[in-house]
Amino acid sequence: MTIYFYGSDEVPYGCFSNFSDHGLDLDGQWWPTSEHYFQAQKYVGTRHAERIRRARTPLRAAELGRDASVPLRRDWERVKDDVMRRAVDAKFRTHADIREVLLATDDERIVEDTTTDNYWGRGRTGTGKNMLGRILMRTRSRLRVDFADAR
Known part of the structure; x- marks a missing residue:
């Protein structure tokens, strides 16, 4: 079985x-959502990053993070997967309730069901990289190992 989410x-x-x-x-900072963290890391060390962190909603954080008039950090393409990995890991380590939801998926395949993103999701044709699902x-x-005694 495959678990689709969006x-x-x-x-x-x-x-x-x-x-x-x-x-x-x-x-060393609190981020309202993993989207806030991910988008801000594109501009780490700038005022724009702080503007993203303080965005009222994750949608607004995403919009600010996609502002083509603000230059991305030079190594973004190289580090973006690791940035996402860190955000997802921190999110599920912080919140026991959603950690249990993730662990309860056993070994099912997890797919971000978006037709508009061929990199983080399955994409329009269903053959996207699904990097968020893979992460x-x-x-x-990792959580299964680290929290084995807690279950």
Whole structure:
């Protein structure tokens, strides 16, 4: 079986979305969502990054993070997967309730069901890289080991 997710309001898997209302503490700061963290890292060390962190919603953080008039950090393409990995890991380590949802997926394949993103999701043709789904599955494996005694 494959688990498809997209919207943060979908039950029970909306928590897999970077827009889900699950804040995290990373790099010495509190981030309202993993979307806020991810988008801000494109401009780390700038005022724009702080503007993204303070955005009222994850959608606004995403919009600010896609502002083509603000230059991205030079190494973004090289580090973006690791940035996403760190955000997802922190989110699921912080919140026991959604950690349990992720762990309860056993070994099911997890896919971000978006037709508009061929990199983070499955894309229009269904053959996208699904990097967010892959990161979630990798995170699940690590959490299974790290929280084995707690279950």
